[in-house]
Each structure stands twice: as structure tokens, then as C-alpha cells.
Amino acid sequence: MSTSHESHLHHISQQFNTELSQLRDDFLKMGGMVEDQIVKAMEALENHDYELAEATRIKDKEVDQLELLIDEEANRVMVKRQPTASDLRLVISVVKMVADLERIGDEAKKIAKFALSMFDENGNFVAAPRGYVEARHIAQHVVAMVRDSLDAFARFDTEMALRIIKEDKRVDEEYKAATRSLVTYMMEDPRSITSCLSIMWVLRALERVGDHACNIAEHVIYLVEGEDVRHTPMDETERVVGR
Amino acid sequence: MSTDQTSTIQISQSAHQGGQAGKPSETREHWYLEPDGALRARVSNLKFWYADGTQAIDDVSMPLVDKKVTALIGPSGCGKSTFLRCFNRMHDLYQGVKYSGSINLLPEDENLIDLDANIVRMRVGMVFQKPNPFPKSIYENVIAGLKIRGIRKREVLDEIVETSLRQAALWDEVKDRLHQPALSMSGGQQQRLCIARALAVKPEILLLDEPTSALDPIATAKVEDLINELSGNVTVLIVTHNMQQAARISNYTAYMYLGKLIEYNDTNDLFQRPKCQRTEDYITGRFG
Numbered sequence A: 001m002s003t004s005h006e007s008h009l010h011h012i013s014q015q016f017n018t019e020l021s022q023l024r025d026d027f028l029k030m031g032g033m034v035e036d037q038i039v040k041a042m043e044a045l046e047n048h049d050y051e052l053a054e055a056t057r058i059k060d061k062e063v064d065q066l067e068l069l070i071d072e073e074a075n076r077v078m079v080k081r082q083p084t085a086s087d088l089r090l091v092i093s094v095v096k097m098v099a100d101l102e103r104i105g106d107e108a109k110k111i112a113k114f115a116l117s118m119f120d121e122n123g124n125f126v127a128a129p130r131g132y133v134e135a136r137h138i139a140q141h142v143v144a145m146v147r148d149s150l151d152a153f154a155r156f157d158t159e160m161a162l163r164i165i166k167e168d169k170r171v172d173e174e175y176k177a178a179t180r181s182l183v184t185y186m187m188e189d190p191r192s193i194t195s196c197l198s199i200m201w202v203l204r205a206l207e208r209v210g211d212h213a214c215n216i217a218e219h220v221i222y223l224v225e226g227e228d229v230r231h232t233p234m235d236e237t238e239r240v241v242g243r
Numbered sequence B: 001m002s003t004d005q006t007s008t009i010q011i012s013q014s015a016h017q018g019g020q021a022g023k024p025s026e027t028r029e030h031w032y033l034e035p036d037g038a039l040r041a042r043v044s045n046l047k048f049w050y051a052d053g054t055q056a057i058d059d060v061s062m063p064l065v066d067k068k069v070t071a072l073i074g075p076s077g078c079g080k081s082t083f084l085r086c087f088n089r090m091h092d093l094y095q096g097v098k099y100s101g102s103i104n105l106l107p108e109d110e111n112l113i114d115l116d117a118n119i120v121r122m123r124v125g126m127v128f129q130k131p132n133p134f135p136k137s138i139y140e141n142v143i144a145g146l147k148i149r150g151i152r153k154r155e156v157l158d159e160i161v162e163t164s165l166r167q168a169a170l171w172d173e174v175k176d177r178l179h180q181p182a183l184s185m186s187g188g189q190q191q192r193l194c195i196a197r198a199l200a201v202k203p204e205i206l207l208l209d210e211p212t213s214a215l216d217p218i219a220t221a222k223v224e225d226l227i228n229e230l231s232g233n234v235t236v237l238i239v240t241h242n243m244q245q246a247a248r249i250s251n252y253t254a255y256m257y258l259g260k261l262i263e264y265n266d267t268n269d270l271f272q273r274p275k276c277q278r279t280e281d282y283i284t285g286r287f288g
Helices: A014-047 A050-081 A085-117 A132-155 A158-188 A190-225 A234-241 B080-086 B117-123 B138-148 B154-167 B187-200 B217-230 B243-249 B267-272 B277-283
Strands: B039-049 B055-065 B069-073 B098-105 B124-127 B205-209 B235-239 B252-257 B260-266
Touching: A014 A050, A014 A085, A014 A132, A014 A190, A050 A085, A085 A190, A085 B267, A085 B277, A132 A158, A132 A190, A158 A190, A158 A234, A190 A234, B039 B080, B055 B080, B055 B098, B055 B235, B055 B252, B069 B080, B069 B217, B069 B243, B080 B205, B080 B235, B117 B124, B124 B187, B138 B154, B138 B187, B154 B187, B154 B217, B187 B205, B187 B217, B217 B235, B217 B243, B243 B267, B252 B267, B252 B277, B260 B267, B260 B277, B267 B277
Parallel strands: B055 B260, B069 B235, B069 B252, B124 B205, B205 B235
Antiparallel strands: B039 B055, B039 B098, B252 B260
């Protein structure tokens, strides 16, 4: 039996409804924040914007605080309400997905730090000779995945969640192709190794963001369908989603 | 997946504020698990009417797995206590009640409804909501059922008293005062004594009608532990208003509503992934 996105608003106890809504809203708020963090970190990198990179790095603390708040809210719901069935799945999924959001925030912070590290002591930006096009492309891809995973959660949309899981495979391929081309370039011009490595770390961080979006999508399927699709072959996941 | 193909990366926070549901919820009217393992009884198309013509049980069919705990849950007036009481023909104490269908005891395959009510009550034990020990000693309480059966040998009685009190997790607390009045015990102890009294006659099925609703949390925890221990030795059918209790102590759970059986399922599945929308609504507190 699958669950609808509004079912947690129909308890006899209005207070219980409020608590679950609050949990959901705070989760989406945190999701919006980390999505924005990735976008800003990439902007700072592309536009050589020191202030923006620094602001993004510092903002990660707010994301961390929100993680603590959401965990506390989830704990409180469990203690007070002993949720069952879909309510329990909602609380458990939020607790697990929040960890993924926090890690996405960390990856954004990493990108911001790489952007900062590319300024020399005179404040000049030492750009890598290549890799930006690939980074921008993968960033667009994973930001869309994060956004869609949050939408899938907000709407309890398992079809969308399934698409995100499939999309992650494509991001992995793009990441591999970009790394290969950077390695080739470094072999041709060893002077570029330092700056190319920075871009490679950025690519790596973006690829991890895709993995976290994929984890969130898996939790959405668990939340709606009640079946855990982590470490499950794709055809089995498709069966659970009912395709 | 809506991959943004333009060169600038955009975010859309408003997009996360919900929308239409991914897919409509599936609704199943009824769902019954066919359990593995030997059965102690099978209820088939049971209907029951009180003397005034009110139908309290409407066509309930379900298995009772041998040496496992089965919990009955449902809102007040759903017929769960009435159903439980059918198992020891308690309703026969009133004139004009009517049964249809069968409760077959297995493996003998005898319909409990056709048997003599007194015989049924010797085979099916029951413990009630409020502890009701006889105003006699602890020892006399435990052996009450045995005396009726004509067992008089002291050694036999002593042994059964110890075994039953141990099974009811009461022995250590009362072994030095077996001949003191049962009514001097605490409520929780009295209830466990009632369970020991029911166990002493080795019932085929033990019925528990909200056995902890009059007890404090510590006594409740002890009785719950006891029921957990009984699983594996005795077939238990328990009615409880406390859903968490059903989730904690039972192997199988049946959800009843308006005299009908809605879902009979493995307890873990029923509380984690119920099959019927109505079960989900009840256990999550959306209806009640």
C-alpha cells in the first residue's frame, strides 16, 4: 500500500499533524539551503568571486545547525507519538535524508574552499587551464537532481525518485569522462597538475552530490512504498515503484 | 528529471512546496495472511448476535497459530472482546445469544461452539481486565482449577503451583508467603497470579482481555515480559487497547472494525507496512 504526500496531515491529534508538517518543512528548507550552496560555490569558482566563496563556506554552519534541529524534532516525535507505519517511515526517512543533505552542504563547502585556494597570495585567481566546462555541466546535472529529489519527497513522487536513481549513473559516466580528459591534459603539461587537481576535486565533490541525491530518492521510495530499495538491482526497484 | 540545459544554474525553492501526489493510494478492503506453522484453532465465518438482535461479529474467519501470541486490536465497540469471549463461550451465561459459523480446535477438529460450555472453559483459560483473585491464599488460588478436576495429591499440586508461578514470573516474589491471602498482593502481582491460575490447568488457549489496562507501567512491563515468555509454550489470544503493546508482545495481529476482520497479518508487517488503508488509518491515529 503506497502513501500519499498529505496523509501525515490527517491525524486525530492536530498537534501530531503540526509536528510532522514542521519536520517536513524544515527538511525542505534545509534542502533548499544546500541546493543554493552548491549553486553559489560553483558561481564563486566560475566568476573568481572571493567574497561569495567565503560566504558560502561560512554558511555551511547554518546548514549544520538545521541538521541538529531536525534530528531533535524527529527524536521528539518518536518519544511523544511512537509513530507507526507511514508516519514512522516519514520520521526515519527524514533522519536519514538529513544526513545526506548535510553531506551535500559539506561538498558545497569543499568546492568553496577549492575556489578560495585558487587565489594566490596577491589575491589573483590562478585558473585551471581546463575542466570548467565539464564541472559546470555536471553541476547543472546534480543540482537538478538535488532539486528533483526534494520535489519527489514533497510530492511523494516515486516515479521521479526512480528517474533520479537512473540519472546518477549518467553523472558517474560524465565524471569518469571528465577525469580522463584532465589526466590526459596533465600528462601533456605537468605544470598544470596543481590547478587541474583542484578542478578534479571539485568534480569529485559534484559527483558525490549526485550520489546523495540518489540516496534521498531511494529513501523517498521507501517512505512511499514501504520497501527498502537500497542495494537493490534496478529492475527490482522498478518493480517496487510499479513500472 | 528536469535537467536544466541553460548555462546558468537556477534553483527553485518554491518548487518544493508540494504538488499533486505521485500516485493515488491503493485501498484494499481486507487482507488476511495465511500463516506458516501449525494452527491451534481456525475460526470460519463466525457471526454472533446478542439477545437484543445486535450483530457484534460479522463473518470473521481467521487462524490461531499454535504456541504464538495473537493480538486483537480495533476501536471501542468493534467486537474484539465479544470475539475473544466466543472462545470460552462466556456469552452463554446470557439467554438468547446466537452463534453461527465455527471455531474449530485443531488438530482434533472439534467445533468449540458445539461442545459443552463447561468442557470448553476447562480447555480455554481466560484472564480479565481487572485482577480477580479468589479471597483465599495464593496457593489456593493457583490450585483452584486443579481441585475442580479432582487433583488432590499434595506433591502434584505443589509442583504445579511452583511451575505456574514461575511461568507467571511471580515465584520469587511469593514463594515465602504462599499461604497468605492473595488480596494482600499488589495489583500487578494479583494479575500475574490470575495468569498463573489460568496456566495451572494447562489451557489449550489462553485468552487475555486487556490484562494490563488496570496496571501501572512497571507491572505492565512484567506482564508483557511474561506474555513474551509464554509465546512458544502456550497459544495466547489477547485483546488490547494499547497498540504499542500489541506491537511489542504479539506474533500476529488482527485489526477489527464494526464486527468485521479488516486485516490479519504478521505483527511486524502490520505495524510497519499495513496492507489495508483502514488499518493504516487506525494504527497511525488518523481514525479511532
